[in-house]
Amino acid sequence: MTATQERPDTAAAKEIGRDRRRKEDQRLITGRSRWTDNITLPGMLHLAMVRSPFAHATITGIDVTEAQAAPNVVAVLTGKDLGESQGACINAWAITTDQVTPAHVPMPSDRVAFAGETVAVVVARSAAAARDAAELVDVEYDELPAALDLKEAAAADAEHGVLAHPDLGTNRSALWTFDSAEAGTGGDADQAIARARAEGIVIEREYRQQRLIPAFMEPRSTVVDPTGEQITMWSATQIPHILRFALAASTGVPESKIRVIAPDVGGGFGGKLQQTPEEMITFAVARRLGKPVKYTETRSESLMTAHHGRDQWQRLTLAAEKDGTVTGLKVELIADLGAYVSLIGGGVPVLGAFMYNAIYKFPAYHFSCQTVLTNKTWTDAYRGAGRPEATYAIERLMDELAAEVGVDPFVVREKNWITKEEFPFTTVAGLEYDTGDYESATREAKDRFGYDELRAEQRRRREAGDRVQLGIGVSTFTEMCGLAPSRVLGSLNYGAGGWEHASVRMLATGTVEVTTGASAHGQGHETAFSQIVADRLGVAFEDVEILHGDTSIASKGLDTYGSRSLVVGGEALVRAADKVIEKAKPIAAHLLEASVDDIEFSAGRFGVRGTDQGLAMAEIAMAAFAAHNLPDGIEPSLDSDATYDPVNFNYPHGTHLCAMEVDTETGGVLMRKYTCVDDVGTVINPMIVEGQVHGGLAQGIAQALWEEAVYDDSGTLVSGSFVDYLLPTSADTISFDVSHRSTASTTNTLGTKGVGEAGTIASTPAVVNAVVDAIRHLGIDDIQMPCTPERVWRAIHDVAGGGGTDTEGAAAPHFDASTGMQGTVDRTDGADR
Amino acid sequence: MTRIEVTVDGSKVTDDVEPRMLLVQYLRETLGKTGTVVGCDTSNCGACTVHLDGRSVKSCNVLAVQASGHEVTTIEGLAATGGHADGQLHPVQEAFRECHGLQCGFCTPGMIMQAVDLLNENPSPTEEDVRLGMEGNLCRCTGYHNIVKSVLHAAGGAR
Numbered sequence A: 001m002t003a004t005q006e007r008p009d010t011a012a013a014k015e016i017g018r019d020r021r022r023k024e025d026q027r028l029i030t031g032r033s034r035w036t037d038n039i040t041l042p043g044m045l046h047l048a049m050v051r052s053p054f055a056h057a058t059i060t061g062i063d064v065t066e067a068q069a070a071p072n073v074v075a076v077l078t079g080k081d082l083g084e085s086q087g088a089c090i091n092a093w094a095i096t097t098d099q100v101t102p103a104h105v106p107m108p109s110d111r112v113a114f115a116g117e118t119v120a121v122v123v124a125r126s127a128a129a130a131r132d133a134a135e136l137v138d139v140e141y142d143e144l145p146a147a148l149d150l151k152e153a154a155a156a157d158a159e160h161g162v163l164a165h166p167d168l169g170t171n172r173s174a175l176w177t178f179d180s181a182e183a184g185t186g187g188d189a190d191q192a193i194a195r196a197r198a199e200g201i202v203i204e205r206e207y208r209q210q211r212l213i214p215a216f217m218e219p220r221s222t223v224v225d226p227t228g229e230q231i232t233m234w235s236a237t238q239i240p241h242i243l244r245f246a247l248a249a250s251t252g253v254p255e256s257k258i259r260v261i262a263p264d265v266g267g268g269f270g271g272k273l274q275q276t277p278e279e280m281i282t283f284a285v286a287r288r289l290g291k292p293v294k295y296t297e298t299r300s301e302s303l304m305t306a307h308h309g310r311d312q313w314q315r316l317t318l319a320a321e322k323d324g325t326v327t328g329l330k331v332e333l334i335a336d337l338g339a340y341v342s343l344i345g346g347g348v349p350v351l352g353a354f355m356y357n358a359i360y361k362f363p364a365y366h367f368s369c370q371t372v373l374t375n376k377t378w379t380d381a382y383r384g385a386g387r388p389e390a391t392y393a394i395e396r397l398m399d400e401l402a403a404e405v406g407v408d409p410f411v412v413r414e415k416n417w418i419t420k421e422e423f424p425f426t427t428v429a430g431l432e433y434d435t436g437d438y439e440s441a442t443r444e445a446k447d448r449f450g451y452d453e454l455r456a457e458q459r460r461r462r463e464a465g466d467r468v469q470l471g472i473g474v475s476t477f478t479e480m481c482g483l484a485p486s487r488v489l490g491s492l493n494y495g496a497g498g499w500e501h502a503s504v505r506m507l508a509t510g511t512v513e514v515t516t517g518a519s520a521h522g523q524g525h526e527t528a529f530s531q532i533v534a535d536r537l538g539v540a541f542e543d544v545e546i547l548h549g550d551t552s553i554a555s556k557g558l559d560t561y562g563s564r565s566l567v568v569g570g571e572a573l574v575r576a577a578d579k580v581i582e583k584a585k586p587i588a589a590h591l592l593e594a595s596v597d598d599i600e601f602s603a604g605r606f607g608v609r610g611t612d613q614g615l616a617m618a619e620i621a622m623a624a625f626a627a628h629n630l631p632d633g634i635e636p637s638l639d640s641d642a643t644y645d646p647v648n649f650n651y652p653h654g655t656h657l658c659a660m661e662v663d664t665e666t667g668g669v670l671m672r673k674y675t676c677v678d679d680v681g682t683v684i685n686p687m688i689v690e691g692q693v694h695g696g697l698a699q700g701i702a703q704a705l706w707e708e709a710v711y712d713d714s715g716t717l718v719s720g721s722f723v724d725y726l727l728p729t730s731a732d733t734i735s736f737d738v739s740h741r742s743t744a745s746t747t748n749t750l751g752t753k754g755v756g757e758a759g760t761i762a763s764t765p766a767v768v769n770a771v772v773d774a775i776r777h778l779g780i781d782d783i784q785m786p787c788t789p790e791r792v793w794r795a796i797h798d799v800a801g802g803g804g805t806d807t808e809g810a811a812a813p814h815f816d817a818s819t820g821m822q823g824t825v826d827r828t829d830g831a832d833r
Numbered sequence B: 001m002t003r004i005e006v007t008v009d010g011s012k013v014t015d016d017v018e019p020r021m022l023l024v025q026y027l028r029e030t031l032g033k034t035g036t037v038v039g040c041d042t043s044n045c046g047a048c049t050v051h052l053d054g055r056s057v058k059s060c061n062v063l064a065v066q067a068s069g070h071e072v073t074t075i076e077g078l079a080a081t082g083g084h085a086d087g088q089l090h091p092v093q094e095a096f097r098e099c100h101g102l103q104c105g106f107c108t109p110g111m112i113m114q115a116v117d118l119l120n121e122n123p124s125p126t127e128e129d130v131r132l133g134m135e136g137n138l139c140r141c142t143g144y145h146n147i148v149k150s151v152l153h154a155a156g157g158a159r
């Protein structure tokens, strides 16, 4: 599957591959940024949400009199007041045709289904006045039993147990399955497992993917101005285009009457890939009052109500021969949707379904996922979305298989992975991996890491019976990214396509205005895309302006998620730029008095073959603008656009290695070293790529060690502030040894692969594998995430028969001198930490 | 309402504010200094960090009235009040750009203000000093790797 334009002429590639400092930075480091909450419009009103303290309750009455009378309050509105004008929150991906999908009214008037759901909104002249008055709204509830535990909710039915939505009669939303025997992509997993039980190895495990909170640093904020011909919404969102579609589709306001702008957006990680109730309520209030309104959430509101991620139980059965050759894999998931099926919601585990076989040649595979409704915050995409869960499961299992066979974790991996010569390779899940070189990435990673030396040290410390043991974790991951071929999405019943759009406008003065439908929020599109266009058109990097995140400026697009911007959006850019060149050629030929066939374009210049005559792109742009002397039938414009629909996903991969020290007396864990070598295809800007990996690593490591959204028995989020939800700090993390290789992908012209999610997907199993590896000799083969000192301590004491419950000892800050930065903590002797 | 007089980024301003108004609200809402941002409601994130008489404070943790009679420097005035010519960056700002110490940039104003304070106190920090000194500022994008590098880079430049 290749569908590419001509490869770039490498002589002209001055920008691609270069560590350009980012164009975005100047405004961000000087405080000239345009966050949504910065926007103030004349007469603008402010909203505060009144939220349910109960996870599940009937609303029996709302008294707004006192709030209404409070100073500077303009209106207090309930779900009844807004009625149908609020529209609905859409589920864009019913994963099965019989999926049970509860109606999701942004502000319900009869029943709340999770703690934090909005029941009334106060509109006031200032945010402070709105918040004060929100305290005065008197809501009466009849509390209902809440479905909270995922396994219990999955087992419940109308007769037994608690239902999240009693009217639905079930908590089970959809059961999605994939069977390689049925699909014709492999054999029967159950048979493979039965065979392995008789004469091979069967590894059976159950892993918990704890609930996580994306926790972007900029709280969500929305401003709606209904005073123009179009209603304008500014929102801290990853998806201005999808949001505009959803606003129109669910409120009946014509799409052409809505403009959505995502100005500077402070991080998303999937967490702002949503059509939120708050956006819908703000939109409805603005329309009703005819005034600009703003809503900005507090951090507590954000943690409680912005969608969460992960939250699955994974039952896994791996079959292998005695020598470690894998023969089958069976995956049974239950996934917590929370109270509603969100925009992508149930589709997240389905995205993972194609990745459990990972880089290995499984001959048989069976996957099933039951999505389940509970009375908790809804879940949706969080960095990696389905693929981290899959990668975690398989990379943990491969380590368990190695332990069972009694060999180094790399031995079973090498035995089973797709070799370099075997690409393109069609997997048991039905995907065609275009390229990969697991051998080289692994060799390089082991060298950089000092794998053999660390194994030797591990042996020494184990033999000496050191209190602090060393563990080494391996993760050889791949992922599918660049979402996504529209036809594939269609076959999975997804509600939209996966294409991307770009336009290139040559301005008269020779500068270039580019629009992209990929809406950045920290990824550096303005810089990397400028580099691509500069090379393609042979213009200066500084002369390219990238515009995005506004449906009136970049009118078409499908936004930023799933590591798609570069591989899909970048290809659209290349194609739009190539059309500009094609449109310029006849004009150049005309002006140079040559035949079009003799015009050659290179490094920004249209030359006549065999002569030294030529014109620069800027000169053609001016000629097109003036239009005084154009060939007949040629329009006076070089502007072009392109909409690109990918033909395949894109498969970056890498080898990640992690060394962890585990204090067997306190259960404390410390990261000593982290090395990764990722193959991300052609790199446009190495500095940005490394930054993406660093950030991804920290998030993946945080899942392994620190983060977990915890609810109490009544359904209240107890990790509801940054005091309780433990984002890593600079003192918790170390400097990483990050490098990359570049096997060009064949799925796009530039040969790029996605990189936004790689670090997150790969690192979680590397860390947990390392923790388990450090104490496996004590008889431990799993620690549930996050691997807190308490959990590690308990695991050690449970096997030792020691028992006991008192534990303490948070992970101390730690630093690594080995990564070339100044570090001071001596890591080899951890005995008295 | 209480009358306050503050010097913000080199300019004297006078306002009547509610006694409960936070310094960060005063900066953002009254003065339009939106370069300073709010990331949390528990004083954990450090996104709102500014300088009060040259020392870093979380401006969500200071009342506007407490700033009266004092000097506040925000990210917007950092370069100018540090004596850098118009349009020039403070060396720490420059270091963050040079070392890719920011992605979405939301934590960045706070990070830079905190880093400046750290380097004022300790012009030659080790990586450990930097990591401990920046612990009160959260970043979700960078994994801190390049933030630490930026601060060390700025320190190297200052030496």
Ligand code: FES
Pocket (backbone or CB within 6 Å): B037, B038, B039, B040, B041, B042, B043, B044, B045, B046, B047, B048, B049, B058, B059, B060, B061
């Ligand atoms: S906003 Fe001040 S510390 Fe978070």
Ligand code: FES
Pocket (backbone or CB within 6 Å): A217, A266, A267, A522, B101, B102, B103, B104, B105, B106, B107, B108, B138, B139, B140, B141, B142
């Ligand atoms: S750069 Fe986004 S939070 Fe730090």
